[in-house]
Amino acid sequence: MSGARDTAAVLDSDLAAGALERQLGVTWRTPAGVLGWLATVDHKMVGRRYIVTAFVFLLLGGLLALLMRAQLARPENRLVGPDLYNQLFTMHGANMMFLFAVPVMEAVAVYIVPLMVGTRNIAFPRLNAFSYWIYLAGGIMLWSALALDMAPDVGWFAYVPLSGPQYGSGKRADIWAQMITFTEPSALAVAVEIVVTALKQRAPGMSLDRISLFVWSMLVTSFLIILAMPAIVVASTALILDRLVGTHFFNLAEGGDVLLWQHLFWFFGHPEVYIIFLPAVGMISTIIPTFASRPIFVYLALVLAVIATGILSFGLWVHHMFATGLPRLGESFFTASSMAIAVPNGIQIFCWLATLWHGRPIFATPLLFVLAFFVTFVIGGLTGIMVASVPLDTQVHDTYFVVAHFHYVLIGGAVFPLMGAIYYWYPKFVGRSMSERCGRWIVALVFIGFNLTFFPMHWLGLVGMPRRIYTYQTDMGWGSTNLFISLSALILAAGFLLFFVDAIRSAWYGPIAGANPWDAATLEWATSSPPPSYNFAHIPVVGSANPLWDDREALPVAAGLDAARRELIVSSVAEARPEARESSPQNSIWPLLTAVATTMMLISSIFTPWAVIWGSIPVAAAVIGWFWPKGTPEDEA
Amino acid sequence: MRERVVANLSVLPLHGQGSASVTWWGTLAFMLIEGTGFALILAIYFYLADTAPEWPLGAPSPDLGPGSATTAILIASLLPNYLILRWAAQEQLTKVRIGLVVMLLFGIAPLVVRIFEFPALHASWDTNAYGSITWTLLGLHTTHLITDLVDTLVLAALIFTRHGRNKRRLGDVEDNALYWYFVVVTWLPIYGVLYWGPRL
Numbered sequence: 074m075s076g077a078r079d080t081a082a083v084l085d086s087d088l089a090a091g092a093l094e095r096q097l098g099v100t101w102r103t104p105a106g107v108l109g110w111l112a113t114v115d116h117k118m119v120g121r122r123y124i125v126t127a128f129v130f131l132l133l134g135g136l137l138a139l140l141m142r143a144q145l146a147r148p149e150n151r152l153v154g155p156d157l158y159n160q161l162f163t164m165h166g167a168n169m170m171f172l173f174a175v176p177v178m179e180a181v182a183v184y185i186v187p188l189m190v191g192t193r194n195i196a197f198p199r200l201n202a203f204s205y206w207i208y209l210a211g212g213i214m215l216w217s218a219l220a221l222d223m224a225p226d227v228g229w230f231a232y233v234p235l236s237g238p239q240y241g242s243g244k245r246a247d248i249w250a251q252m253i254t255f256t257e258p259s260a261l262a263v264a265v266e267i268v269v270t271a272l273k274q275r276a277p278g279m280s281l282d283r284i285s286l287f288v289w290s291m292l293v294t295s296f297l298i299i300l301a302m303p304a305i306v307v308a309s310t311a312l313i314l315d316r317l318v319g320t321h322f323f324n325l326a327e328g329g330d331v332l333l334w335q336h337l338f339w340f341f342g343h344p345e346v347y348i349i350f351l352p353a354v355g356m357i358s359t360i361i362p363t364f365a366s367r368p369i370f371v372y373l374a375l376v377l378a379v380i381a382t383g384i385l386s387f388g389l390w391v392h393h394m395f396a397t398g399l400p401r402l403g404e405s406f407f408t409a410s411s412m413a414i415a416v417p418n419g420i421q422i423f424c425w426l427a428t429l430w431h432g433r434p435i436f437a438t439p440l441l442f443v444l445a446f447f448v449t450f451v452i453g454g455l456t457g458i459m460v461a462s463v464p465l466d467t468q469v470h471d472t473y474f475v476v477a478h479f480h481y482v483l484i485g486g487a488v489f490p491l492m493g494a495i496y497y498w499y500p501k502f503v504g505r506s507m508s509e510r511c512g513r514w515i516v517a518l519v520f521i522g523f524n525l526t527f528f529p530m531h532w533l534g535l536v537g538m539p540r541r542i543y544t545y546q547t548d549m550g551w552g553s554t555n556l557f558i559s560l561s562a563l564i565l566a567a568g569f570l571l572f573f574v575d576a577i578r579s580a581w582y583g584p585i586a587g588a589n590p591w592d593a594a595t596l597e598w599a600t601s602s603p604p605p606s607y608n609f610a611h612i613p614v615v616g617s618a619n620p621l622w623d624d625r626e627a628l629p630v631a632a633g634l635d636a637a638r639r640e641l642i643v644s645s646v647a648e649a650r651p652e653a654r655e656s657s658p659q660n661s662i663w664p665l666l667t668a669v670a671t672t673m674m675l676i677s678s679i680f681t682p683w684a685v686i687w688g689s690i691p692v693a694a695a696v697i698g699w700f701w702p703k704g705t706p707e708d709e710a
Numbered sequence: 711m712r713e714r715v716v717a718n719l720s721v722l723p724l725h726g727q728g729s730a731s732v733t734w735w736g737t738l739a740f741m742l743i744e745g746t747g748f749a750l751i752l753a754i755y756f757y758l759a760d761t762a763p764e765w766p767l768g769a770p771s772p773d774l775g776p777g778s779a780t781t782a783i784l785i786a787s788l789l790p791n792y793l794i795l796r797w798a799a800q801e802q803l804t805k806v807r808i809g810l811v812v813m814l815l816f817g818i819a820p821l822v823v824r825i826f827e828f829p830a831l832h833a834s835w836d837t838n839a840y841g842s843i844t845w846t847l848l849g850l851h852t853t854h855l856i857t858d859l860v861d862t863l864v865l866a867a868l869i870f871t872r873h874g875r876n877k878r879r880l881g882d883v884e885d886n887a888l889y890w891y892f893v894v895v896t897w898l899p900i901y902g903v904l905y906w907g908p909r910l
Contacts, residue, residue: 084720196732265739277717300737303747307754311846320835320842324755328767328839333757339748512713599711614716627712633720642719643726651719655725669825697864702873710725710877 076524083637086609094610096636101606103660114198115606119205119501120184127177129405138159139566146559148547151491157571159226160245160541164219165220167249170345171256172212172485172589178352179263181494182291184502186267188597188604189285191276191613193641194657196269197262199699200666204262206668209251211255214676216249216331225249228541230342231312233323238316247316247679253309253676256325257302264295264302268690274641275649276596277631278615283649285595286369289376290355293383294348300387301344308337317682332397339390347386349483351379353490354421355389360490360497361425363593364440368619370424378424379416385414395419395463399489404463409462417452420446427599437591438512441491445520449485453478456531469490471541476536480527492519492572497578500586504602507583513576515568522565522689527553529561594619599628615649656707663699670695725877729800729886734787737885741892745855746897751850752903755843759907766833767840771908774828780820780827784894787816788835791890798830798883804885810866813890824852831904847900854893861886 085093103113113119129655141161145152153161154267187195195201218224225245227236236246269293275284278552284292311322312334322325323334362369367374388410396403425443434440457476460466469475483581492515538551546553589598600609611630616624631651636638640656644650728734759765777845794809805851827848833841869879 075854086715086720107728123871126761197736236885261743265743267737269735273732273735277719282718294811299743300746304750307747307750311754313841314842314846320846321837322758322842324839328758328762329842330761330839333754336757337754340750351848359849488819609715611715612719621711626715629716630713631717631719632715633718633722635724642722642733643730645730651722652715654719654722654724655726655732656724693860700864701868702871702878708873708876708878710723710881 081637082635084220084632085634085636086632088636090610092638094605097607097610098605098637099513100637102604108662109660110255111665112660114202114658114664116183116187116195116196116201116528116606116661117606117608119129119201120180121238123180123183123205123208124177124502126209126212127173127180128573128576129695130168131177132307132569133216134165134173135566135569136169137165139325139562141165144543145545147556148545149551150544150551153543155543156226157222159541160219160224160539161364162214163225163228163249165251167225169214169483170349171402172215174217176208176256176378177261177343177491178291178349178487179260180266180296181356181498182267182287182294182352183263185498186270186288186697187274188501188600188608189288189595190271190274190279191596191599191615192270192274193608193612193639196274196386197225197266197642199658199661200262202661203264203664203668204259204266206665206672207255207287208259210251210668210672211259214255214672215248215252218245223248224251229434231309231310232338233315236312236325238319241326241662242318244548244679247313250309250313251314251675251679253305254313255672256457257306260298261302261444261489264298267291267295268299268397271501272646273643275644276613276615277642277644277649277651279644279649281647282372283615283618283620285356286358286372286375286379286403287352287595290351290358293379294355297348297383297386299352301341301348304337305341308334308341309336309388315676317424325643332394334451335397336390338473342393343390344386345380346479346482347485349380351696353446353487354382356490356497357446358421358427358491358493359438359593359595360443360617361428362432363497363591364435364437365428366434366435366592367428368594368622369589370431372618374426378420381417382414383416387409389414392461406464408461412458415454415458422451437496438507438509438516439493439497441513441516442496444490445490445516446493448486449481449520452528453481453485453541457482462488469476469534469540472534473530473538474541475525476540477530477534479529480523482522484527484645489519495576497591498597499576499583500590501597501602503580503583504586505579505581505583506586506590507575507579511571515572515575518564518568518571520568522568525561526565529558533558589621594622638709656709659703659705659707661699664697665701667692667695680681712825713744725881727877727881729882731884732858733881733885734888737872739889741889745896748850748900750844752899755903755907759841760851762840765840766844766908767838769831769833769837769840772832772844772905774905776823776830777824777901777905780823781897783816783819783823787813787890788894789892791887793889795884798880798887801877801880803869803880804901805870806880807866807874810862810883813862814859814866814888817855819853819863821859824855835882838876844904845905848908851893851897851900858886858890858893861889865904 103109144150217259223245225248227246231249234240271288311412314320315322321329323329323331392405392411401669496507496512588601614629614631640654641657642651643655670691677684677688766774790812795883797805837842
């Protein structure tokens with residue numbers, strides 16, 4: 074009982090090479106013009122704008138950090154007052170975690186994962202477009218709030234009672250909670266897309282033991298997102314209910330509990346660290362074999378380490394709460410599990426070192442970033458083991474020691490590999506390469522600037538300088554160290570500035586890159602740079618974990634797909650046996666309209682709870698418009 | 711790079727059914743997200759009950775009547791839901807159409823009873839933490855019921871149009887029925903905790 078065909082099927086096997094590319098180009102194209110741009114569901118276009126937006130937020134968040142460093146450069150400075158300073162550090166943290174770190178990792182995955190598994194678009198491409206639009210809306214809302222002097226000022230974790238109705242007056246804490254409501258569904262949507270793309274849209278023959286390690290990392294990351302992010306959604310919903318309609322979740326006087334907030338927040342917050350770090354692990358595992366010119370050392374150990382890290386990350390949250398006076402036995406358990414997670418991380422490091430040791434390393438910029446990662450991340454890991462122990466943590470809690478520690482793991486552990494990954498995949502994204510000479514300067518500036526900025530903070534923390542203070546007295550003796558840190562931050566900032574300059578300049582003036590400029594082994598390099606709208610003219614067939622190194626002359630492919638409708642292969646989970654020629658949705662403006670309706674509802678609900686009721690009507694209408702069949706060939710079965 | 715054709719996939723179906731459909735997997739993933747959310751809210755319930763000096767806080771145990779009626783309706787709905795899954799798999803369009811109308815009624819009925827469930831809790835959301843958590847649990851499940859009702863409504867409208875004659879629509883019916891199982895299954899622990907928890 075299949076529907077009437079509006080267009081005849083055009084099997085790719087019936088078309089000559091040039092004609093096939095033309096037909097696929099028509100079928101998969103994004104029309105030119107503003108409407109086409111707004112309605113596209115091409116994972117590469119959405120991924121690219123996701124990456125660019127996330128880096129804009131990185132730049133903005135970095136500027137806030139510089140402003141804070143300017144304020145702290147000397148004692149009793151009057152550049153920034155306490156109220157603005159509270160907004161600055163809250164914005165810096167919330168922006169970097171929710172608008173940069175998690176989205177940028179997912180953004181790279183949105184672009185790369187479908188190419189790496191050899192398919193033509195991400196699963197649920199319209200959801201993907203929607204997730205970008207609400208992420209953008211949430212970011213604009215947060216930054217507009219800062220412009221209006223009503224940005225959140227309660228720390229990126231918004232602890233109650235400070236953020237509750239009693240102390241958090243005005244709308245600042247509501248803006249924080251609603252920013253969560255924008256960014257987390259967006260992150261969850263991408264996680265679902267990645268899981269389904271990685272499990273069900275892999276190229277024929279790409280069994281579980283042949284998936285590239287970046288895809289494995291993103292798969293595990295996506296499961297972490299699915300299991301951890303509901304906690305922050307639940308927490309922020311409870312907070313906003315307390316603030317807007319008078320519930321008592323966190324009100325001690327009426328049977329609520331303030332520590333409940335910390336449990337919920339950190340049940341999300343600790344996996345969050347690994348949601349940021351595991352994608353970086355995947356990037357490193359992809360960069361190292363390419364530049365060592367050999368397959369990764371013990372693939373299975375790395376896969377198991379990633380899975381083990383993911384599971385253990387759910388048993389660590391209480392180590393953020395050691396200073397709250399929880400029962401001793403509980404603290405011991407969380408100390409033990411915090412130390413246990415060092416084991417899979419250690420295994421990873423040794424596998425990477427062994428790969429380099431046995432290979433012939435080419436020290437190009439992406440690999441240099443990985444080497445910068447090694448040094449920095451190991452220092453961050455060591456201080457991590459220190460703060461995992463209760464007596465040490467109680468001493469340094471809420472001091473600059475902790476600030477130093479988490480910047481070592483987050484910037485060293487995730488941002489360095491990310492910058493390496495941008496250098497690595499830039500030719501694929503843009504079709505041109507970034508400058509190798511600039512790249513070396515950037516690695517040097519960022520690595521040296523970073524360590525000069527953050528290493529002295531360990532000392533500041535040990536001598537007792539607390540976090541989140543807008544100034545300090547001269548006789549504390551912290552002045553010269555703070556001045557040194559602020560000046561060093563300029564070196565770090567210069568490195569990032571050069572990175573942005575090179576990224577923008579290379580888009581026009583960089584040398585043209587071929588399909589596979591690094592001679593890498595994974596499928597994203599099997600197609601042109603940048604890839605055509607349909608990614609692959611024929612879906613590749615895979616026989617190993619390093620498909621492009623198996624046969625350097627010809628790529629094994631599958632034929633028999635319809636070129637006149639958007640079609641891709643759905644395959645079985647374990648062995649990637651082809652199961653169906655499934656259609657992939659056409660471009661649609663409805664995801665944008667749904668995002669606009671959702672934004673109106675969420676922002677209005679900060680001011681009146683009734684907005685949830687009347688605001689849901691346009692949302693429902695837009696969703697119905699989204700799903701109503703349009704009679705395209707993609708709707709046929 | 712040159713291409714070498716090693717497989718011909720033209721014989722594959724144009725649409726995957728069941729676990730060969732990406733929507734099926736997407737539905738499972740969203741169940742995992744929502745299931746985690748419900749589990750966390752139940753955890754909050756137990757956390758608050760554990761820290762409270764008495765439970766329920768300043769209120770008698772909730773009345774069993776309306777909640778048990780909802781449970782009975784939801785359990786009864788499992789049979790037509792099962793039948794609709796079977797009819798969709800067998801591509802019996804007429805029966806699927808009738809089944810969807812029946813499921814619409816089963817979507818509306820618990821919402822009507824739900825109106826009486828909230829007062830049966832004997833605590834308002836702004837009375838104390840007990841009222842807050844019980845209203846949230848019940849409210850969230852109500853949202854679940856409403857979204858599924860709207861979903862079923864749109865699907866029922868669609869199935870009577872020319873778009874209904876399409877395997878893809880029957881796949882949608884199956885995913886919708888799968889989701890209804892989830893709505894019923896999440897209700898059972900909520901029912902147990904809300905109505906029987908304070909009596910233990």
